[in-house]
Amino acid sequence: MAEARTNELRVETTPIPGLLVVRMPLHGDARGWFKENWQREKMVALGLPDFGPVQNNISFNASRGATRGIHTEPWDKFVSLATGRIFGAWVDMREGESFGTTFSTEVDPSVAVFVPRGVGNSYQALEDGTAYTYLVNDHWRPGVAYPALHLGDETAGIPWPIPLDEAEISEKDHNNPRLGDVVPMKPKKTLVVGALGQLGRALHAEHPDADRVDLFAGEGVTSLDLTDPAAVAAWPWHEYALVLNAAAYTAVDAAETTEGRVAAWAANSTAPATLARLAREHGFTLVHVSSEYVFDGTAALDPGHTEDEPLSPLGVYAQSKAAGDLAVGLAPRHYLIRTSWVIGDGKNFVRTMQSLAEKGVSPSVVDDQVGRLTFTEELVRGISHLITTGAPFGTYNLSNGGPAMSWQEIAQAVFERSGRSADDVSGTTTEAYAEGVLAQGNPFAPRPLNSAMSLEKIRATGFEPEDALAALDRYLG
Template structure:
């Protein structure tokens, strides 16, 4: 027998996420060897880094043994150790491809990745067939499955051996037809900090579909000792952390320092551990305060962290914890404006009450509206952008806080010259309590997120729309 070799290759199937692989097999007169699962090579070809936690083997001694159609709430990597099978896969997930079918013969030189919610079934074509599968969750009696009858006329699987001539379990024969199947819902998305300004914007962006959950600290405390078991975390695909301690001046007090580190660092580290352990995508919202503001020009994502105060230090620590999660997005933003009390609302009120404010003019940045952050987060998730840090602010030319105040005055029909620009040092010279150091330059470079196809809204235009909506 001459030597032979077969290279690794991936083939799409028509069902999103269901991918057939030709495995690398090498053989000679002594037999053959194959790489049944090789993380680095296979993820390079598009296989999700699905993090298997269990390996199972199913042995079938007779030709025609038929199993399925079962859709499970986890991902599977299925291959044949000995023998040969006919496989049929049916998409049982919510969405436009519900009911789509793919069939193929699988032998030891092929394997298939079956994503969560795609029904899988097999019929043995040779005696003493054994197939093996990796799964990324442990079996649980509380897990939710979806089933389809093997003989469903709608999907019409072309079984090589008629079903009335093969071995099938009574349970599989009793499964519903496609018209009676309840599609498997998407894996859950959890939004933390749901009561805050950004949390409310995220609710408006993501909506109230059954698989989207919103939680406040009262619902889920990241500092609680039981966080790791507070949910069945394997049911979650994504966590968006919009919760944070943001009282930057109060953070400079002893109690504030403790609270800032608990919320922004310790709790985030615990959340990152949960996400890493359970294969969850973690989206974490960060701040320009992780920089000292001394850089000339816009800050890129990989700029050195140099936080000035407690708030910035605690946020930087949280960013580093999140970066340990394989599937993560650190969304760094600045000068956030949302629904509720904020700088713009304050300037509106001062203009209407005849108060002429002193506003700092040596801090430069761009306003970022919470709706823009929510839109950007959804964009990163839906476009499956590479994991990492992304700057996300409003677009356009940078301005000072005094410039923003003048724009608010003008939009409200008041004289913008009523706003007096002062330095940060002058502004805080008469402060009665502790004040946090502020970065003078909060301009973030948007090149990286723009490369994913996201177009940041112009900050000045967003401000105008915000003010017009307020006067409704």
């Protein structure tokens, strides 16, 4: 070994991004030794990814000189030895600037190496009876093709201790291509769920290469029903690193009907629960967008609803969203985004008020519901900030900033920016508005009167929400 054995667990970086060497203590006596080969809590605390192994394999090498690789498998590996000694070599085969970077070291039972997906792995046994063991975070599947590299590739220039013409190598490994002929491994993909909605379209603009699905196909979007077990089972979830769930049933009043209740629970509860289960199974990061409707609106206006406030949903829509929140919280890697009053590309409150202003209509608008607009542009910006900065997983409130406003005040702001007077928008109460809706035989769901949320948690990550009125100016301009 290049280094003496350690009495202290430690993790070291290498020239290959994400490839980590783990030095671990061996506790020995006359009987032999003991080691904690995989200790999740300690190793993750030292910087090892919490990669979620699902399979353990052992490769026994009967004779010194047995050489295997260079194999670039589409999953993470944690390699170590039970007995013997090896010379390990790794080559970065991932698409990007680090493609072709190499690293090698000797390994005995006191050393382990974390090999990220897309890094070619190889070794040469330096002792008879070497037992090479490795954990992986995906199950082996027949027919899976992945890049491989010739052990003697001149560009990689691996300094094998035992010359390759004296080593035991399989015929398959003898025929692996040179680096110049290798197609680099692409990173795992992003999936946008609910891609045809306002937020889904905005997320696609930020992630133009993402796969897109919705309940119905259209505009380059594939149909996928997350409540259909067969459709879910057939989808290649192992191909994704990030799933952005913008799908929701948002017809708040229609959710109070018999048919609407079923649809709301399917989209807002069952589907997120399915995604959370898949996130646990396949290790992808799940971003799920929820609503301030999970609260009853009785929180103080300042600071507003906080992330740790107990759930208190009022209507069917709100209850289905709250159930979805609980399910998503079980995904190991999740960002649960609670937002309010979303405005984007399509039919929405701001566009309706703009149209009324242009037509000369003077509407009456609810004045006792208070909150903040959230433009999809800002919602996407906040989500991207959490992902790219590696913010701690969990729940975050996210809306535009500025003072909380009533729906009437927002309508007045739209009228003023449309050349009309704010006085052309009169106020009414939620109760009076509901009476009119119910009198026409239509359903009406209860609303939280205070939809304002505290934004301090996301601000603490370095994200500063843009003032809602500044965003409104740009949206209408």
